[in-house]
Structure formats: C-alpha cells, structure tokens
C-alpha cells in the first residue's frame with residue numbers, strides 16, 4: 001500500500017525539497033485595486049471563479065482581500081512542500097500604444113503584492129518565491145520593471161497571453177523574450193512561464209474574446225471551425241503562429257529558458273475537433289531542446305494534470321525527454337484524488353459547472369498543495385527529478 005500520508009512517497013522525493021512552481025494568488029480589490037490588483041465584477045459571476053473559490057477554501061460571502069491573503073498563507077504554511085512560486089499577473093496594456101488599462105483585465109495581481117504583502121508574513125517568508133509578471137506591452141518600462149523584479153528575487157516571469165493581450169507574433173514581444181534570456185545577474189536567463197493552449201480560468205480582456213487564440217502555438221482547420229462556431233469572428237481569430245514560433249526560437253537562440261505551461265494540452269478532451277491542443281508542438285520544442293538545438297532550454301510544467309480529463313495524456317507525458325518537465329499544481333485549479341479510484345471521482349465536472357450545481361463538488365480532504373503533489377508523484381512513480389528539476393532554475 002502506498003503511504004497516503006506522505007505526499008511524495010511514490011517517487012521517493014522529500015516534499016521539503018520540492019518547489020511548486022505554479023501557484024495562483026488573487027485579490028478582489030477591496031483594499032487598493034489600482035495598486036495591488038482585482039477580480040472584475042463580471043469575472044466573480046463566472047462558474048470558473050466560483051469553483052476556484054471553493055478550492056481555495058473561501059465562502060462567497062467572505063470574499064475580501066484579507067480573507068484571500070489569510071487562506072493563501074494558511075495553505076502554503078501548512079503544506080509539506082518546501083517552497084511555492086506565487087504568480088503575479090500583470091494587467092492589460094494596449095499593445096500598440098503601451099497605455100495601461102487595468103480596468104480591462106478581469107483579474108490582475110501586482111508583483112508588489114506578492115513581494116511586499118504576501119511574502120512579508122513571517123509564517124511563509126521562507127516558503128514564497130516571486131513569480132513575477134511584466135507585460136511586454138508596457139513598452140517603455142518593460143526592461144526597468146523586469147530588472148526591479150529580478151532585484152526582488154523573481155524566479156520566473158509569467159505571461160498568460162489571452163488574459164494580458166500579449167501577441168507572441170509582435171516584434172516588441174520577441175525583443176522582450178530576448179531580454180529575458182539575459183535578465184539575471186551574470187547574463188543568466190529569467191525563465192518565462194508561458195501559458196500555452198486552451199484557457200478557461202481567466203477571461204480575455206473586456207470585449208476581446210478573440211484573444212484566446214493568442215495562447216496558441218499551432219493552428220489547424222479544426223481550430224478554425226471551433227472558433228468560427230464559438231466566436232463567429234473567423235477573421236480576427238487566426239493567430240500568426242509562424243511568426244510567434246519564429247519569435248520564440250529567436251529567444252531560445254539568445255539563451256532564453258521557456259516553460260510551456262500544462263504541456264500545451266487541452267483541458268476537457270483529447271478530441272482536436274472539440275478543443276485546441278498544442279501538445280504536439282510542445283513535444284517538438286522539448287525534443288529539439290533535449291537535442292541541444294537551442295542555446296537556451298525548453299521545459300513544460302505538469303500543472304493542473306491531477307484531473308480525470310487529462311488522464312489520457314499521462315502515458316505520453318512519461319515518454320517526454322527526462323529533465324524537461326517541472327512540477328507545479330496550478331492551485332486553486334481543481335485537483336482530484338485520482339488514486340482513490342473512479343468511484344470517488346466526479347462523474348463529470350464539466351456537467352457540474354454547466355448546470356451550476358457547484359454544491360456537488362467534493363473537495364479532497366487535506367492540504368490541496370500536498371494532494372496535488374501526491375497524485376502527480378503516483379503518475380511519475382520513481383521519477384524524483386520531475387519534482388526537483390525546477391530547483392536548478394532558481395539559483
């Protein structure tokens with residue numbers, strides 16, 4: 001019998017040696033929304049937001065910046081994991097003018113909030129690492145702000161293109177990625193955690209639904225069909241993936257480290273006629289990187305994989321080159337105790353969300369950062385390097 005009390009026993013790694021490199025924090029904005037961040041009123045009404053609140057252990061009636069801060073510190077403090085990377089998410093900037101437009105973002109969290117407010121709590125001071133976020137669309141200030149984050153100890157740079165309006169095909173975005181390749185002292189790279197593929201957690205900026213395709217590194221006829229059906233704005237929906245990929249390669253050739261979030265996999269299905277997938281192109285990047293084709297290096301994270309829908313990918317994940325995967329949970333995205341057996345899974349989370357019957361959601365008992373680690377350790381049994389690979393990137 002596996003030891004269910006030890007979140008990392010199947011892969012023989014000490015949880016205190018593990019860094020969870022993908023943990024989201026948020027703010028509703030009842031204190032200083034223009035300084036620290038907010039959730040928009042529209043976003044708070046969505047099913048996804050309500051699900052995240054449940055997983056974060058926050059009752060809807062108790063939502064406040066102070067409650068979120070307290071609950072975040074509690075889950076990190078009580079986890080057996082050594083360190084967690086708390087992710088900022090810079091707000092929207094107009095990509096042409098560089099103007100700041102935070103009110104168009106449905107969710108944003110400043111670097112300052114994580115560095116000064118969360119990390120200052122004595123309970124978690126030694127556990128929280130800064131996952132910074134600076135939009136490359138903040139054209140005049142990008143380099144200065146990245147330098148500031150590095151001085152604050154940032155261990156990575158997080159971009160979620162669809163939520164931030166970042167078009168990887170833009171020249172100034174390529175220049176920003178190239179800058180990250182040497183942004184740390186000694187001209188070392190600040191790793192870029194790049195969301196890749198489908199996205200359901202954080203909406204696109206107000207009136208910019210088409211931006212969901214900005215996360216895509218590949219584009220197929222079935223993608224065109226899906227997006228015509230869903231968005232009915234076919235012409236606006238075709239991403240310039242050739243240019244986006246050539247910009248990524250330019251950054252990799254300059255020495256950048258790029259971590260493709262979720263391995264680019266879809267969330268709900270493996271059917272390419274129903275949902276976009278970037279898994280194939282991410283696999284190609286990892287293989288090319290493992291072959292030494294770039295001066296920099298590619299990784300992919302295995303965050304948000306402890307769910308039944310992504311189970312069909314497990315065998316393929318295990319075939320990816322060793323030392324290209326890093327561990328993250330994507331807290332507070334749902335985590336399931338897959339190892340407990342099908343009878344205890346949800347029959348269909350998607351149906352629960354669609355029907356709005358969120359009270360049917362059963363949250364696993366125990367610390368959810370530990371549950372996530374425990375489940376992924378079972379998937380990567382005997383592969384401790386997956387859970388400690390990120391440690392080599394923070395020095």
Ligand SMILES: [Zn+2]
Nearest residue numbers: 022024303330
């Ligand atoms: Zn995430």
